Amino acid sequence: MSKSASPTSKSVGTTDAHPEERTARELLTQGRPLFLGVDGEGAAHYWDSYEFAVAVVATDDNAEKVELSETPFETLAQWCEYTKDERGWSVGPHVGGSLVDDLVRGVEA
Numbered sequence: 001m002s003k004s005a006s007p008t009s010k011s012v013g014t015t016d017a018h019p020e021e022r023t024a025r026e027l028l029t030q031g032r033p034l035f036l037g038v039d040g041e042g043a044a045h046y047w048d049s050y051e052f053a054v055a056v057v058a059t060d061d062n063a064e065k066v067e068l069s070e071t072p073f074e075t076l077a078q079w080c081e082y083t084k085d086e087r088g089w090s091v092g093p094h095v096g097g098s099l100v101d102d103l104v105r106g107v108e109a
Contacts, residue, residue, distance in 0.1 A: 020044040024055035027065040036076075037092015039083050045093070047076055054079055 024033050024046035033046035042059040057063040073079045080093040
């Protein structure tokens, strides 16, 4: 089957707003993983609640899937705290809360 005939190919003229998300989708089960944020080294983090895993996509397109069961972390919050301590967050993390919470934090900053 040619690439253009692939059932998962996009129609001509569409592009990904975030190419890192495409890479994360290839690593994770969920079709649209949750964007967590970008760490201080520029890697984008995406969460898959089905697999209980994080895809970390670096700026050089290197990517890895980290299953929390294979780490000392039991929750996504612990992963985010670890990332904050090790690399910092330049964007996010966007975990829990709501858009309203994000706006309030932005106004208070």
